Structures are given as C-alpha cells and as structure tokens.
C-alpha cells in the first residue's frame with residue numbers, strides 16, 4: 670500500500686516545501702519509490718529545489734486538472750538530483766508556473782475531486798511506496814479533501830504565537846476528518862530555545878505528538894531553496910533530524 674503523506678501548515682513559510690523535498694529525497698535514497706506532488710497550484714515552488722524552470726516543465730498537475738493531459742504525463746523523474754546516493758526513485762509532479770495558467774485557475778477554479786483520482790493514478794502507475802503532498806498554506810477545499818484522503822498528516826509550525834493559534838484550527842479539522850495519523854513538526858526553532866522544552870510545550874498544548882523540533886539553520890536559509898539540504902549536507906545534524914521525520918512519517 671502507498672502511504673499518502675500530506676505536509677500542511679495553517680500559515681505560510683513554515684518550511685512545508687523544503688521538508689517535503691528533503692524527506693522525499695531521504696526516503697528515495699533509502700531505496701523507496703517516492704512521489705512528490707505540488708498541490709500549491711496558486712503559488713507552486715517545489716520544482717525550484719530540483720532546478721526546474723518554465724522551460725523544463727511541460728505537462729503539470731494544472732493541465733491534468735483542466736483535462737488537457739493525463740496525470741502520468743506530468744511526472745518528472747528527479748532521481749538524478751540525489752547524486753549517486755539513490756537506491757530508490759524520486760518523482761515530481763509539478764504545478765504549472767506559467768502566470769497565465771495560475772491566473773486561469775484562480776479565475777475558474779477546478780473540481781477538487783480530480784485530485785483524489787490523480788493521487789490514485791500516480792500511486793498505481795509509479796508503484797509508489799509513498800506519495801508526499803506539498804500544500805498551499807491555510808485551509809480550502811483541496812486541503813480538506815487531501816487531509817481526508819491522507820494516511821499521515823504532518824502539521825508544520827514555527828514556535829510563534831500566530832502559528833500556535835492556526836495549528837489548533839488545523840488540528841481540530843484534521844481530527845474531525847478522522848485523519849488516522851497526525852503528527853506535528855516544529856521548524857525554524859531559534860538556536861536560543863531548548864528543543865526538548867519546545868517539544869513538550871507543543872505536545873502538551875495540542876495533546877498530540879511532535880515528530881521533531883528542527884532548529885533554524887543558517888545553512889538551510891543560505892541554500893535558499895536552490896538545492897536539497899540533505900544532499901548538500903549529508904552529515905549535518907539537521908539531516909539526522911530530517912531522517913527521523915522521514916521514518917516517523919512512513920510508520
């Protein structure tokens with residue numbers, strides 16, 4: 670069975686895209702077949718971590734949602750970006766980065782039930798061990814649908830009062846949707862904070878599990894989403910934390 674793993678946050682900029690890509694990369698390096706799908710149709714970004722631009726992306730999730738292509742045609746094999754360390758496979762399904770496509774989808778919308786079909790099709794066609802869904806921040810129809818479909822939901826938050834409030838809303842909704850496995854990931858924790866204390870404070874506040882507290886990292890920030898952290902810094906403690914997250918999301 671394919672694990673459907675959704676990474677979500679109520680507020681923007683928490684690290685969903687970077688965590689999705691790095692966790693996906695680690696799982697593929699460990700020998701698994703992993704898909705990454707960019708459902709952030711309004712502001713797509715995960716392709717950037719794989720050095721893809723408008724000229725290298727043709728068919729997309731967006732064109733599938735309009736019935737202009739099959740979802741299988743939108744799959745890009747990005748295993749090469751893991752260097753020679755890949756034991757498995759990493760596939761990316763990007764959203765369109767054309768301004769006209771984004772304007773069109775904002776104006777006309779799309780049928781969110783098509784997403785369910787897209788997940789099923791890529792899982793089967795690519796024989797995936799896991800499909801990781803990178804999402805738009807906040808809550809909308811497609812987020813709720815994806816939540817309801819996912820086996821594991823990772824809610825990402827920063828140790829910030831605005832994130833805390835938003836996270837409680839996401840948690841409640843996910844519980845109402847009966848998502849079977851919900852886990853929180855605290856990202857960008859200032860080096861000044863004690864990680865164990867942050868973990869127990871968040872676990873207590875939400876009566877939920879924190880998979881990991883990821884510290885703010887200047888190296889990560891400096892990579893500026895241009896590369897995969899775990900490939901550039903395989904021995905960094907942050908890579909160890911990403912491995913812990915990857916393992917947790919797969920169980």
Ligand SMILES: Nc1ncnc2c1ncn2[C@@H]1O[C@H](COP(=O)(O)OP(=O)(O)OP(=O)(O)O)[C@@H](O)[C@H]1O
Pocket residue numbers: 678680681682683684685686687688709714804805806856857858883884885886887889890892893894
């Ligand atoms: N632990 C970290 N330490 C330092 N910088 C980080 C860390 N995690 C992510 N970042 C940086 O934060 C920025 C936002 O990350 P990212 O795009 O992954 O967030 P996002 O949640 O996907 O954002 P959006 O909601 O806009 O989609 C990026 O510049 C990224 O490099």
Ligand SMILES: [Mg+2]
Pocket residue numbers: 685686687709714803804
């Ligand atoms: Mg993002």
